[in-house]
Amino acid sequence: MRFALDEINKSPTLLPNVTLGFYVYDSCAHLRKEQEGTLWMLTGMNKTVPNYCCQEWPRLAAVLGHSVSTYSILMAHVLGLYRYPQISHYSTSSSLSDRSQFPSFFRTVPSDAFQSRGLAHLLLYFGWTWVGLVGMGSDYGQQGVYLITQELIKAGACVAFTGFILSDHDDKNVPYLTRIIKESTARVIVVFAPDIYVAALLDELLKQNLSGKTFVASEAWSISSMLSAEKYSPVLTGVIGFTFSSSPLPGLRGFLNKVHPSNTPGETITKIFWENIFKCKFMDQGNLTGTWINSTKLCTGKEDLETVESSYNDVSNLRSSYSIYTSIQILARSLHNLFSCWNGKETLSDGTCVDAKYFKPWQLTHYIQNAHVKLSNGREVSFDLNGDLPAVYDIVNWQLGVDGIMKQVKVGSYDTAAADGNIFNVNISAVIWAPGDHQIPSSICSKSCLPGFRRAVIRGQPLCCFQCIPCPQGEISNKTGSDDCTKCSWNMWSNADKDRCIPKAIEFLSSEEPLGATLTITSIISSLVPLLVLGLFYHYKSTPIVRANNYSLSCTLLGSLSLCFLCSLPFIGCPQQLKCLLRQVAFGIVFSLCISCILAKTIMVVLAFMVTKPGSSLKKWTGPRVSYIIVSICNILQLCLCICWLSLFPPFPEYNTDTQPEIIIFICNEGSAIAFWCMLGYLGLLASISFIVAFLARRLPDSFNEAKLITFSMLAFLSVWVSFIPAYLSARGMYTVAMEVFAILSSSWAVVGCIFVPKCFIIVFRSSMNSREHLMRRARN
Incomplete structure (x- = not known):
């Protein structure tokens, strides 16, 4: 602060002819003292007088502080009533961004809301989706834990546990926290707490010899010198965390090294500092008693701070110091703008100016809100509507040096106002993890699902705890950690691993496959059998057995049976438009011809017997014309049905x-x-009528009565097609077609076998039975 004010007061361009000074108050880490001190500042004397200021000059322009969020909140409630501008260099509570409660509060450090988003981003960057959260049981810790929890949940990660270090407990609650850290499967623990409380937790962890956890540090302890002690290295090696951005302050080291007890305000405290730095004692009355011994080194006052390297004059990593410097620079720029109003430059929102000697607190607040300051590192900053500067953090990694000292090494940055839009940047190669971890440690509740699987939430468990379920048939997942499976297109199907879609196999009853080839050969060979029987009938057409069974109808039936065998061929092979149009129609018409011939033969047998009765008038119905009419009528009905079918629903x-x-x-x-x-059904109707008629005529006295043979043939025919119905409906794929082909062949063979095989046997092997003498002998008997 002294360095910044000295720099401003010497500047010829910033606040010329104006000198800035300061008062310092110590709250003694006590809320009552903080409240009292705030009222002292407003009153201007060591006696609190609300709503009254006893000190008119020099004016109280603004209040800088506090460093602790809880104290800043208390101050901001009071200062906000008078609209006194308050700028904190270390208070990070997100509550302070609420302008309705704290209308005149500003800060030069990022809000915890930014840090929480950044830490959540950091966790997700390393793939840590299952983490534990430990916070201080104060505004800082509770709000930090709450915000990072919200950010993690929003990003799809989960919190394994949440615990708080309680300052009002004797044991700080650390035994309980240690137990849940030990029992948790989470390997990464985020800690939002000041270093002194983190130390209590670490001592308990070391006491229980707990290791294997990676800690993520909030800015409150990410660069703590106290925790850099060697005894904490087994636990803290590999820690990664956020800290406020550092930046150099040219001239600060020289200013610090000029400090001397003889030229610095606060002689007593400066002497104590001097004695600690140089390990000596000043010769005065106070040293003559108590601790003075002959071996004590005497301070001469001629010691040179330039020769000393200590944390005091180490300006390589200025963080909170730079934040204080920024606060004073912004305040000075705001006062400069207020004083420049009369020169026609900066004005209030209503276009008016104020008297520099009698400006109101709210007027300076207006200028602070609108100030734009270019810092020594070239960065230009300004407050947003909530009183926050753009968030800038350094990402540091705790690494154990060869000298056994823990060092915080910068490995990345988080800058919400990055010019190139690259807000988050980490150099992973520069990160050193805990002993035993040669790569990024894993902290997940469940391992990511491999391709071919999808995640399924376990009831009662967080989203990060899941089980991997194989994708259903026809669906795939081709990447690790898929939430859902993707359905393949209609002509694709999932492979065995279900990680890619492959073309579906096209199936039909092919003549090149064993089943199709067998049925094809069977159909062709079977079609020749009726033709051979027809040839045999033609050769023996003058014999009694052929003549007695209506030779012309038998020839027509044999021809239709040959076609019945052949009509199964269109069912075999790749479906084509013409095949699909004709195959069922051909089957229906050919089988209708076949069964109608059988029906005609059956009716003719009945009529022939009835004609033999004396006085029968049915002789005119026994001619061949009647059988042709029956066949024609039966086929015309089937033909009409097929034509309607092809016309309306081809x-x-x-x-x-x-x-x-x-x-x-x-x-x-x-x-x-x-x-x-x-x-x-029409074919079934014809077959049923034929069966019934033949069954009724099976006992008619006739040497070569076909009724019995027709009865067996129709019984076999109907049995085949009745069995076909459930088999057809239950078959799948090409076997549906194969079932129909099998039914066609089986029913055709039933007719050939039951009607014509017995006749052929008599013609070929029992020629004596196929003679007139044999017939006459049976008639006499």
Whole structure:
């Protein structure tokens, strides 16, 4: 303060013809004394007289201090009533930024709100999302812990525990804090407390031999010389924290080294300082008693401070000193602007000027609020609406030197007003961590989920404590620590690790695969069997067994059966538009022709027997024309149904991703399920009628009665298609198509096997039974 005032008073440009002086009051670390001292300053004498000032000159311009937030709050409540400007060089409580409570408070150190945001940023920068918070049980600690908690939660990190050092307890609450630090899985502990209270906590930690924790320091102890003692190095090596930005003050060292008991106000305290620096004693009456011994070195007053290197004249890291210097510079600039008003420069908000000898406190507050000062380091600063300067912090790392002394090394900075926008900057390579940690220590509640997994919160636990759940089928996470899985597009599917999407396999009943090839070969070979039977019938068409069973209808039935086998081929292979349009229609019409022929044969058997009765008038219905009419009518109805189907709801090829999401099933969409089942139901109706009629005619007296064979064939036919329905509905993918092909082949073979195999056996192997004599013999019997 003396250096700054001496510099200002000697300046020809700043406050010319004006001399600044100061009073110093000591609160003795007692709130009552602080309150009393504040009223002394306002009264101007050592007697408190509220609302009255006994000292008119020199004027009280402003109050600098206090360094402790709790005391500054008490002062600001009183000084704010009179709008006296108050500038603190060390009070950081965020409450002091509330202009409604403290309208005339300013400070040249950042608010804890900035520090809390910066510390939260620092924690997240190193990936520490699971941290413990320890604070002093005062305004400083409680508000600091609260603010950093809010910042961490906002950023997605979590607080493992919160504890406070209590000054009004004998043990300072440190045994309890030590226990929760020891039991917690958090490896990083943020401490908001003055160094003297941090020391009490560290002593307990050392007593219990607790290590393996990394501490993050608030500015209250981040450069503490008391905690730099060697005994704390096992615990504090690797500490990283925030401290107020340092800056050089040109000329300060020379000013300090000129201090001498003979030329410095406060002779008594200066002599005590001198004796401590040079380890000597002044020869005076006070030294003749008590501690004086012959070996004591005598102070001559000729000692030179230039020859001494101590913390006193070490100006390499000026922090609070620079903050005090800044306070006085801003105050001086504000007074200068107030006095310059009459020169047509600075004015009040209403454009008026004030008498420099009789200015009001609120008027100087206005000038302080609007002051712009360029500091010795080239930085230009001004207060914001809350009375705060732009926040600037140095990030320091505690490193153990080879001499066993802890040093706080600057490894980065946090500057909210950085010109390049790079607010946060850390040189990680310069950081030295605690013994045993060769890289950034980890402090997380749960390890990050690997690709292919997503985070799932555990009920009752903070967000940072989670379990990793594999992504569902068809979803992926391709980065570490994913909160959600991403769904693959419709034609993609997740790989086995579920960390990338791969194209889905396209599935259809291919003729190149074993199942498709088997069905194809079976269909072609099977289609030849009815043709061979037809050839056999043609060769033996004059024999009784062929003639007795309606040769023309048998030929038509055999031809339709060959087509029935072949109509399964369009179901095999890649679905195409023409295939999808014709395959079900071809199947329906061909099978309708086949069953209608069987129905006609059955009806003709019944009519033929009824004609043999005396006086029957049904002889005209036994001609071949009737059977053709029955076949035609049955097929016309099926044809009409198929034409309506193709006209209104034509089938089309489609990619199906619903049945089996992991693959694309290339199928023919039938267009209308109702039309498909109506077509199939019509075939079932024809087969049922044929079965019923044949069953009723199975005992008619006829040497070659086909009714029994037709009954078995229709029973087998219906059994196949009744079984087909649940199998078709439960099958998936290409097996749905395979089931229909299998049903087509099975039902066709049922007709061939039950109707024609017995006849072919008689023709080939029992030719004696296929003769007129045999028929006549059976008729006589």
